[in-house]
Amino acid sequence: MAAPCVSCCALLSYRLFFRGKVNLAPRQVLWKAAAAELPTVSGSQISRLRHTTVLTTKKNVAALRRETYTVDFIKKQIDEFNIGKRHLANMMGEDPETFTQEDIDRAIAYLFPSGLFEKRARPIMKHPEQIFPKQKAIQWGEDGRPFHFLFYTGKQSYYSLMHDAYGKLLNLEKHKNELQAKGLFSEEAKTKDLIGSRWLIKEELEEMLVEKLSDQDYEQFIRLLERLLTLQCGAAEEEFLQSFRRSVTIQSKKQLIEPVRYDKQGMAFSTSEGKRKSAKAEAVVYEHGSGRIKVNGIDYLLYFPVTQDREQLMFPFHFLDRLGKHDVTCTVSGGGRSAQAGAIRLAVARALCSFVTEEEVEWMRQAGLLTADPRIRERKKPGQEGARRKFTWKKR
Amino acid sequence: MGSSWQTKMAAPLVKTVRGWSDLALGVRSTVLRLPGLIQVRWSRYGPEYRDPQVDKEYYRKPLAELTEEQKFERELRKTQLIKAAPAMKTSSVFEDPLISKFTNMMMKGGNKVLARSLMTKTLEAVKRKQFEKYHAASSEEQATIERNPYTIFHQALKNCEPVIGLVPILKGGHFYQVPVPLSDRRRRFLAMKWMITECREKKHRRMLMPEKLSRELLEAFHNQGPVIKRKHDMHKMAEANRALAHYRWW
Numbered sequence: 001m002a003a004p005c006v007s008c009c010a011l012l013s014y015r016l017f018f019r020g021k022v023n024l025a026p027r028q029v030l031w032k033a034a035a036a037e038l039p040t041v042s043g044s045q046i047s048r049l050r051h052t053t054v055l056t057t058k059k060n061v062a063a064l065r066r067e068t069y070t071v072d073f074i075k076k077q078i079d080e081f082n083i084g085k086r087h088l089a090n091m092m093g094e095d096p097e098t099f100t101q102e103d104i105d106r107a108i109a110y111l112f113p114s115g116l117f118e119k120r121a122r123p124i125m126k127h128p129e130q131i132f133p134k135q136k137a138i139q140w141g142e143d144g145r146p147f148h149f150l151f152y153t154g155k156q157s158y159y160s161l162m163h164d165a166y167g168k169l170l171n172l173e174k175h176k177n178e179l180q181a182k183g184l185f186s187e188e189a190k191t192k193d194l195i196g197s198r199w200l201i202k203e204e205l206e207e208m209l210v211e212k213l214s215d216q217d218y219e220q221f222i223r224l225l226e227r228l229l230t231l232q233c234g235a236a237e238e239e240f241l242q243s244f245r246r247s248v249t250i251q252s253k254k255q256l257i258e259p260v261r262y263d264k265q266g267m268a269f270s271t272s273e274g275k276r277k278s279a280k281a282e283a284v285v286y287e288h289g290s291g292r293i294k295v296n297g298i299d300y301l302l303y304f305p306v307t308q309d310r311e312q313l314m315f316p317f318h319f320l321d322r323l324g325k326h327d328v329t330c331t332v333s334g335g336g337r338s339a340q341a342g343a344i345r346l347a348v349a350r351a352l353c354s355f356v357t358e359e360e361v362e363w364m365r366q367a368g369l370l371t372a373d374p375r376i377r378e379r380k381k382p383g384q385e386g387a388r389r390k391f392t393w394k395k396r
Numbered sequence: 397m398g399s400s401w402q403t404k405m406a407a408p409l410v411k412t413v414r415g416w417s418d419l420a421l422g423v424r425s426t427v428l429r430l431p432g433l434i435q436v437r438w439s440r441y442g443p444e445y446r447d448p449q450v451d452k453e454y455y456r457k458p459l460a461e462l463t464e465e466q467k468f469e470r471e472l473r474k475t476q477l478i479k480a481a482p483a484m485k486t487s488s489v490f491e492d493p494l495i496s497k498f499t500n501m502m503m504k505g506g507n508k509v510l511a512r513s514l515m516t517k518t519l520e521a522v523k524r525k526q527f528e529k530y531h532a533a534s535s536e537e538q539a540t541i542e543r544n545p546y547t548i549f550h551q552a553l554k555n556c557e558p559v560i561g562l563v564p565i566l567k568g569g570h571f572y573q574v575p576v577p578l579s580d581r582r583r584r585f586l587a588m589k590w591m592i593t594e595c596r597e598k599k600h601r602r603m604l605m606p607e608k609l610s611r612e613l614l615e616a617f618h619n620q621g622p623v624i625k626r627k628h629d630m631h632k633m634a635e636a637n638r639a640l641a642h643y644r645w646w
Contacts (some may be wrong), residue, residue: 308483312486318486366478367487371479
């Protein structure tokens with residue numbers, strides 16, 4: 001039963017509101033609600049309104065059924081957001097045309113300073129697309145027949161995607177067979193940049209399809225894509241595959257390299273800090289030296305009588321084949337003997353990054369020298385004697 | 397009461413999402429953090445962290461020598477997060493993983509200093525004994541005497557490894573000792589465990605650990621001694637219980 005008019009109950013209109021579910025005030029009144037529609041990925045183009053009459057009780061009705069928003073409502077929100085953005089830009093004295101989302105966030109943080117610890121409870125102003133969850137349009141027509149041929153599978157976008165992908169696979173294999181029959185098929189080595197990107201994860205796929213998937217569904221889909229990768233694809237298939245890949249950062253680029261400084265005598269040196277458990281160390285590594293290490297003014301042989309700690313100090317130098325070539329002066333405090341050694345090792349490794357090539361920095365990172373060890377002492381829990389040890393079990 | 401606290405403690409920690417941060421190729425890592433399962437043992441590193449590769453030679457190898465697979469792996473490692481190297485591992489040539497493992501097993505109450513000193517004294521004692529034998533022997537025998545304490549240690553522990561083990565399986569209300577093949581790791585562990593237990597218990601009160609351990613290692617190197625006997629006992633029991641082998645279902 002299609003009806004043209006939409007009657008929404010009094011929803012709060014906001015240009016600026018707090019993130020979370022929209023809470024409709026409970027009412028004891030019979031009210032008409034309109035089911036929400038938004039166009040979906042797989043293209044049921046026509047969105048229809050459907051009236052449902054809901055009798056409210058004292059319970060919070062909104063919590064019982066999923067929030068549904070009409071297209072007009074969302075459009076109105078977007079218009080209000082854009083107007084509000086321009087007002088905000090004027091308020092802050094900036095150009096409304098070039099007011100980006102980061103500017104909006106900064107402006108809101110300035111105008112509404114909040115001391116709340118929960119970041120999600122703080123005031124935000126974002127585009128309605130990010131706030132309101134994506135929803136599917138009504139999938140069937142006036143006569144009740146669904147538009148999509150896979151509607152009764154329950155996950156129509158997922159299965160139609162699998163169907164398309166498999167169709168492409170079959171086409172490629174047929175093409176390959178034809179070429180092989182004619183003798184024109186040539187095995188080309190694929191040099192695709194597989195390292196710099198990854199397949200999208202299950203959450204991202206769910207977001208794309210606006211449907212809930214199971215882990216097995218997702219794995220099956222990835223397997224199909226991997227199979228497609230092994231075949232020679234044309235440009236269209238390449239594009240199809242690329243739409244499911246996301247880029248991955250090269251980790252070594254994130255490493256901060258200290259600049260080399262020069263002291264009064266003109267000696268080149270580099271300073272860095274390191275931490276391990278509760279020990280903090282600061283190391284000054286000189287570029288030219290004879291392998292002397294001074295810790296808190298004391299020679300390292302006297303400060304660390306245990307061999308293991310001295311091995312840890314030697315580790316970065318030995319790894320880079322620069323054992324007797326640098327002098328180190330460091331200060332360390334806190335922690336125990338092993339924690340101090342670990343802190344100095346990290347500080348020395350970070351300081352050495354400034355004297356060494358980028359490739360060697362990456363090697364150090366892969367050897368685990370540049371990662372701060374996040375392990376800390378596990379807390380004692382109530383009802384147990386220690387972190388893991390339980391009290392003696394008594395039968396009675 | 398304790399266990400329920402632990403599982404409740406685990407739940408909010410699991411929810412701290414490490415982010416959809418750059419997962420490498422492969423789907424396996426997502427399975428580890430299923431929302432339905434609450435992990436009780438957790439580590440400060442996320443599941444995406446890989447173990448560090450400390451060996452210097454791995455990095456110094458020129459690119460031409462590597463196979464396609466190794467090159468791919470190299471490229472892949474550049475995108476992965478790596479854990480910090482533990483305090484016991486260095487790139488030193490003098491480091492031996494088996495010796496480190498044995499030292500840790502000998503350690504009591506976290507006293508690594510003592511365990512390590514005992515280990516070095518043991519190796520020294522082994523070396524001294526072998527050198528005495530070497531100097532006292534004739535030239536034909538000198539060729540057969542092994543003086544490197546590390547090779548003696550490795551060979552002795554390899555000789556002590558059992559091939560087959562026994563596992564208690566509950567069937568019909570009784571526990572039966574069923575012969576079962578052991579994995580490499582389990583075998584190494586049993587060899588080391590037997591060696592340490594033997595040295596701790598069956599010695600004269602005043603004898604020190606290095607002395608006793610060096611003696612046991614040398615005996616095991618020549619396939620004699622109580623640890624080898626224990627290994628043979630284990631094999632005999634397994635042979636005796638052959639009929640129960642079908643109780644194993646894996």
